[in-house]
Structure formats: C-alpha cells, structure tokens
Amino acid sequence: MKQYFVMLNENARSIKNVHVIVGVSLFFALNVIMNLFVSVYITPEIKVGFASIATAASCYFYGPIPNLIVAPLLDFVNFIVKPSGTYFPIFMISAFATAAIFSFFFYGQDKVSLKRVILARLSYDIIVSLFLNSLFTSMLWGTPFWAIVSPKIVKNLICLPIQVVVLYLTMKTCTQLKPRLKA
Numbered sequence: 001m002k003q004y005f006v007m008l009n010e011n012a013r014s015i016k017n018v019h020v021i022v023g024v025s026l027f028f029a030l031n032v033i034m035n036l037f038v039s040v041y042i043t044p045e046i047k048v049g050f051a052s053i054a055t056a057a058s059c060y061f062y063g064p065i066p067n068l069i070v071a072p073l074l075d076f077v078n079f080i081v082k083p084s085g086t087y088f089p090i091f092m093i094s095a096f097a098t099a100a101i102f103s104f105f106f107y108g109q110d111k112v113s114l115k116r117v118i119l120a121r122l123s124y125d126i127i128v129s130l131f132l133n134s135l136f137t138s139m140l141w142g143t144p145f146w147a148i149v150s151p152k153i154v155k156n157l158i159c160l161p162i163q164v165v166v167l168y169l170t171m172k173t174c175t176q177l178k179p180r181l182k183a
Helices: 004-018 018-037 051-062 064-081 089-107 116-140 143-178
Strands: 037-041 047-049
Touching: 004 018, 004 064, 018 037, 018 047, 018 064, 051 064, 051 089, 051 143, 064 089, 089 116, 116 143
Parallel strands: none
Antiparallel strands: 037 047
C-alpha cells in the first residue's frame, strides 16, 4: 500500500513536467475530436463512442493526477463542442471516475493483459456508464433511474466486445510506444 502512495506522490510531481503537460493536452484534444466525430447518439441518453480510449491511453502514460486535474475541463469542453441537452456540472464526477478507473488499471503497467482490459472496460461500463451517468441523467430530467439504465445495459452488452478489442489494441500500441517517450 505504501508503494501505491509513493507512486501517487511521484505522479503528482510530474504535473510540473512539460512533456506530461503536452502529452495530457494532446490526449485531451484527441478525446474531444473522438467525441465529436467517433460517437453517435442512438437516443438522447444513449451514446456509442470511443472517446474514452483517448482517456485510457493518457492514463496509461501519465497517470491519475494529471488526468484527474483535466477531467472537469474535458467534460466541459466536450459539452461545449458537442452539446447534448443541458449542461449539468455533476457529470464531472463521471469524468473523474473515468480517469481514476483507467489510471488504476493501466498506469505503471509494463504489460497490459486482455484480462486487465476486460476488467477496466467492465468497471468503466458499470460504474460510469450504467450507474453514474444514469443517476445524473435521472437527477437532471426526473426520469426514473431504471428507465434509463435498462436500454444502456443492452447497449453496453452489445458494444462490450468491440470496446474491449479497440481498448486492447490501443493499450498494446501504448506499451510498444512507451519506451520511446521521454518523461
């Protein structure tokens, strides 16, 4: 456990590093672009997208602290660039959770296994997509929670294999690129 806190302390100091700031910024921009062009709204509440892949890659390279710092801004910018409904600041909690989940599963890993990718994606789908986003949408619109969750369960089950494959290939590419990056 002590080792984990040492890693967090080192990661917190990395936010002063120009390479980290630029790297997180590039993945931030990639997330916004992917949210804009590589996501489709099936209904106002159900979106199929791959922007979280950019967040996962950023968390792999730069860890939790820099990504947790930019998470609220990323949520706000994504809404400004592609608004859907009313802006509700509490959705920033979902952005924080996304960065925390992907950092937990990927940061500091030399190899990324398929099992780790599946667990990361399932954690994201259950915690962020099904629970938090549905809860906040329910709070915002007054729609019953289960009326929002039910179609999302079906969507997530259908999209899970595709999301896992894309995330796995992305993480494999990241492990190959990491030795070339200067920290």
